[in-house]
Amino acid sequence: xxxxxxxxxxxxxxxxxxxxxxxxxxxxxxxxxxxxxxxxxxxxxxxxxxxxxxxxxxxxxxxxxxxxxxxxxxxxxxxxxxxxxxxxxxxxxxxxxxxxxxxxxxxxxxxxxxxxxxxxxxxxxxxxxxxxxxxxxxxxxxxxxxxxxxxxxxxxxxxxxxxxxxxxxxxxxxxxxxxxxxxxxxxxxxxxxxxxxxxxxxxxxxxxxxxxxxxxxxxxxxxxxxxxxxxxxxxxxxxxxxxxxxxxxxxxxxxxxxxxxxxxxxxxxxxxxxxxxxxxxxxxxxxxxxxxxxxxxxxxxxxxxxxxxxxxxxxxxxxxxxxxxxxxxxxxxxxxxxxxxxxxxxxxxxxxxxxxxxxxxxxxxxxxxxxxxxxxxxxxxxxxxxxxxxxxxxxxxxxxxxxxxxxxxxxxxxxxxxxxxxxxxxxxxxxxxxxxxxxxxxxxxxxxxxxxxxxxxxxxxxxxxxxxxxxxxxxxxxxxxxxxxxxxxxxxxxxxxxxxxxxxxxxxxxxxxxxxxxxxxxxxxxxxxxxxxxxxxxxxxxxxxxxxxxxxxxxxxxxxxxxxxxxxxxxxxxxxxxxxxxxxxxxxxxxxxxxxxxxxxxxxxxxxxxxxxxxxxxxxxxxxxxxxxxxxxxxxxx
Amino acid sequence: xxxxxxxxxxxxxxxxxxxxxxxxxxxxxxxxxxxxxxxxxxxxxxxxxxxxxxxxxxxxxxxxxxxxxxxxxxxxxxxxxxxxxxxxxxxxxxxxxxxxxxxxxxxxxxxxxxxxxxxxxxxxxxxxxxxxxxxxxxxxxxxxxxxxxxxxxxxxxxxxxxxxxxxxxxxxxxxxxxxxxxxxxxxxxxxxxxxxxxxxxxxxxxxxxxxxxxxxxxxxxxxxxxxxxxxxxxxxxxxxxxxxxxxxxxxxxxxxxxx
Numbered sequence: 048x049x050x051x052x053x054x055x056x057x058x059x060x061x062x063x064x065x066x067x068x069x070x071x072x073x074x075x076x077x078x079x080x081x082x083x084x085x086x087x088x089x090x091x092x093x094x095x096x097x098x099x100x101x102x103x104x105x106x107x108x109x110x111x112x113x114x115x116x117x118x119x120x121x122x123x124x125x126x127x128x129x130x131x132x133x134x135x136x137x138x139x140x141x142x143x144x145x146x147x148x149x150x151x152x153x154x155x156x157x158x159x160x161x162x163x164x165x166x167x168x169x170x171x172x173x174x175x176x177x178x179x180x181x182x183x184x185x186x187x188x189x190x191x192x193x194x195x196x197x198x199x200x201x202x203x204x205x206x207x208x209x210x211x212x213x214x215x216x217x218x219x220x221x222x223x224x225x226x227x228x229x230x231x232x233x234x235x236x237x238x239x240x241x242x243x244x245x246x247x248x249x250x251x252x253x254x255x256x257x258x259x260x261x262x263x264x265x266x267x268x269x270x271x272x273x274x275x276x277x278x279x280x281x282x283x284x285x286x287x288x289x290x291x292x293x294x295x296x297x298x299x300x301x302x303x304x305x306x307x308x309x310x311x312x313x314x315x316x317x318x319x320x321x322x323x324x325x326x327x328x329x330x331x332x333x334x335x336x337x338x339x340x341x342x343x344x345x346x347x348x349x350x351x352x353x354x355x356x357x358x359x360x361x362x363x364x365x366x367x368x369x370x371x372x373x374x375x376x377x378x379x380x381x382x383x384x385x386x387x388x389x390x391x392x393x394x395x396x397x398x399x400x401x402x403x404x405x406x407x408x409x410x411x412x413x414x415x416x417x418x419x420x421x422x423x424x425x426x427x428x429x430x431x432x433x434x435x436x437x438x439x440x441x442x443x444x445x446x447x448x449x450x451x452x453x454x455x456x457x458x459x460x461x462x463x464x465x466x467x468x469x470x471x472x473x474x475x476x477x478x479x480x481x482x483x484x485x486x487x488x489x490x491x492x493x494x495x496x497x498x499x500x501x502x503x504x505x506x507x508x509x510x511x512x513x514x515x516x517x518x519x520x521x522x523x524x525x526x527x528x529x530x531x532x533x534x535x536x537x538x539x540x541x542x543x544x545x546x547x548x549x550x551x552x553x554x555x556x557x558x559x560x561x562x563x564x565x566x567x568x569x570x571x572x573x574x575x576x577x578x579x580x581x582x583x584x585x586x587x588x589x590x591x592x593x594x595x596x597x598x599x600x601x602x603x604x605x606x607x608x609x610x611x612x613x614x615x616x617x618x619x620x621x622x623x624x625x626x627x628x629x630x631x632x633x634x635x636x637x638x639x640x641x642x643x644x645x646x647x648x649x650x651x652x653x654x655x656x657x658x659x660x661x662x663x664x665x666x667x668x669x670x671x672x673x674x675x676x677x678x679x680x681x682x683x684x685x
Numbered sequence: 686x687x688x689x690x691x692x693x694x695x696x697x698x699x700x701x702x703x704x705x706x707x708x709x710x711x712x713x714x715x716x717x718x719x720x721x722x723x724x725x726x727x728x729x730x731x732x733x734x735x736x737x738x739x740x741x742x743x744x745x746x747x748x749x750x751x752x753x754x755x756x757x758x759x760x761x762x763x764x765x766x767x768x769x770x771x772x773x774x775x776x777x778x779x780x781x782x783x784x785x786x787x788x789x790x791x792x793x794x795x796x797x798x799x800x801x802x803x804x805x806x807x808x809x810x811x812x813x814x815x816x817x818x819x820x821x822x823x824x825x826x827x828x829x830x831x832x833x834x835x836x837x838x839x840x841x842x843x844x845x846x847x848x849x850x851x852x853x854x855x856x857x858x859x860x861x862x863x864x865x866x867x868x869x870x871x872x873x874x875x876x877x878x879x880x881x882x883x884x885x886x887x888x889x890x891x892x893x894x895x896x897x898x899x900x901x902x903x904x905x906x907x908x909x910x911x912x913x914x915x916x917x918x919x920x921x922x923x924x925x926x927x928x929x930x931x932x933x934x935x936x937x938x939x940x941x942x943x944x
Contacts, residue, residue, distance in 0.1 A: 165864030463751035466717035486788040491774035546750030592913035630761035
């Protein structure tokens, strides 16, 4: 996606293309669906407003979602149907096994085929061995993406959360508990319609003695929070005007189309506010609708997305929306995701469920989109949205201004201290060639396991005569207690004091949301203040090596990163070698000094600006990239 | 700029200077701003270097230490003495001969890895942090070779990270790929039951060849990223790596046997 023209494609045209692509398979399946459809006229149900007696909402991380789901499951008297997309949280697996094997409830579990992979199938084995009917749902070109449950004939649990540890303990998620026989019927009917495309899962046989016997273990302790706040506690509301649910699926394309058209018209009609919290937002018509709403300027449009949206092509969506006046913030890193799929309108209605706003969600996957008309619920979501949006980072489109040439004072013949740097002029035009020839050395050598590395490293640095050159994938996250990392940085600073040149190249991730980004930026500032010539590697190529070269003759190579866990050998087990050459060899030193790194290290603001531009280059390709490179070309000096 | 040249000069004895004058290649100084100077180094102190530039024998340049990135001495013997290379080397190993070591960036590592695996007649022992097949050579051919070798009776053992220290998604990926490989007769051992991550990247062929470094056994370890590894057949490097590998396998088996 290199232009924004595609954003204008209408919903019906877009979905029409994908629908026709799968026409043949759809017709084939229609026969089997006809039978169930005659019994359960669900498509009409989906469009109807349904009665809801009450609704509870919980949020993750560290909220009440997990305990409330378990409590609700335990309230079942007869039967439970679950479709959890991913199921790996032990407490939930225990609960389902207990209810099936000991309480003799009828438990059905609908799973995506991803759960049958060797590393995951033990969960299905356990469920099946405890009497749970496990169905593996085959969705052509899509996923069984539901994360919902029906308890008896009265309660539906749904929301964004997968039933995993990450889902409840790390991610930003919501879980809804809807007291509604009508909704329960609709959800159960949706699951029944999965049966023709499902296979019953057969687990290896198990002795009765190995069957689930005891009550489920108590809730596991939450991990340390990944955000600085905990989600609000359980909130219950009885004032629900009505609810509607849309189930998209490639075999029922009208449902997905109806859902997206309903969302479009509701956004268009919004009077007071439009708040979207979306893990992935790329569906062109919905992007266009938000942009249009913001351009009108009458109603504030706020968007919260996951950091995954910062990557590659989805980034252009954010740029489009910011340009239209949407307030775009992002949240998340490699440890947690902003996983909500929520739209809140006018403090009056809430949309949530399993569906991201992507083409596959509306046309291929099996998803639920539930619309609840409740002022109280909408206000609860808005309050939570306010907190999240304030905690999140505003999305900054990269500026393409090229800094003016350095006005550094005319240098002395031999400038001392940190080398002078200035603005980049040669923007990398592609993947840099990695050294293609190997280097043969003859050296005294020693194998270094685990804790043998740090003493060898410190010894090299403390006895360095002229230069310590290193390139490093990870420099550890600063912690309170890091004696080994402190020893290392102190040794580097002392070497600088002795006049030794210390040059350290650090990896920079392509996404600024990865925690290592900020950690390495902080180290650059910290160590450059101590005279260490820290260079940040260009973010478009991973710098994964861990190499130290001292005095052009002493070399450390291996797997040890400069993290406290590796240096102390307490958390990681590593191997490396120390090589001492009989004479100096500049080739490996030049390998480190010639790493392609950020050019402008004059101030943190300047190096961050260059990083932003390089990342933007890394996230584009083809013609768009050429245009960017043209714009970056500095003007000829007269 | 006044330069404080200490009288406590480290060295550059007259004899060394004299010796230098007779050798033709120049000393080389790389300045921190990227400039290279060459000539004859006549003095070195804690403050800096004194150089007679090549082609200007009547001039003297005094270069502050804080302006210098590195110095490449023309005379290897002088460098070894100045930098203490001999004594460090003596302390390092009692091996009679220096080790022959190949330094391998990502792409040469991929080639060397495949070549080494193809040469195996007896055993291939691997410790991996992350491993993954790929549709691209050489990693695709590497795993194909492992399967062929296992089928031909070569002992192929892969110890792979699966501790609680690693992200669940990576653990799952490792476990799934391990299950695939063990279906092909390769012994895969999941490093589990601990919160200490296995980050050693070792490949040992026939107890004779050792590859070690930063590359994971995946596409990115062999293409497109900056990596550095070594390959060696020097027994005093290979033997401790074997002992290390066997120690880890034993540890894992003890953990699995524990109640």
